[in-house]
Amino acid sequence: MCFCLQLYQALSLCPNLTVLDLSYTSTSDFAFTGLIRNHSASKLEYLNLSGCGWISDLTLERLAKAFKSSAKTSTNTSSEISKCFSSSSSCNNRNHEKPRLCCLRLSGCHLITDKGLRAMGSVGVFYHLKFLDLSGIHNITAAGLETFLQMCPSLRPDMLFYCDNITDGPYSTDANGCQNIDSSKLCCRNF
Secondary structure (H helix, E strand, C coil), rough: CHHHHHHHHHHHCCCCCCCCCCCCCCCEEHHHHHHHHCCCCCCEEEEECCCCCCHHHHHHHHHHHHHHHHCCCCCCCCCCCCCHHCCCCCCCCCCCCCCCCCCCCCCCCCECCHHHHHHCEEECCCCCCCCCECCCCCCCHHHHHHHHHHCCCCCHHEEECCCCCCCCCCCCCCCCCCCCCCCCCCCHHHH
């Protein structure tokens, strides 16, 4: 809990945060409490919560509310997000009315369900999403993923990763499967 409290405090002090990589840490939903009050995370372009097994729909709901409450984003002069993508794409969030998340990594966040995806999709910040990793999340359905992806017109199928156990998923012939199968990362096949 100490780490989550420190993270909560750090997020409170960083309203202009554009890159947040908490992969494989013990962070939980608690760290994302108060995002609206502090106007935190509303400018995120890159979010990596891979391997954070305590992250659930509640975090996605809190992020969605934070994005929704942000009226405007100011000019961001340091957006080098290309490390997120296998190509040389980058995401520049300059002078846009709405926050725009370009890279979302939730691999191994097995507590996430369709409910969390619906919360995030409802705020419309995914128009510029270019990379999405939902590997190891076996609690989402093909229908839930399909609905979410309708909010992501910029996401190419080859930049989408999701659990192989989702049958009849969107872009079934073009999307990538689970990135966690051949590794020690959380994979539903390891349960």
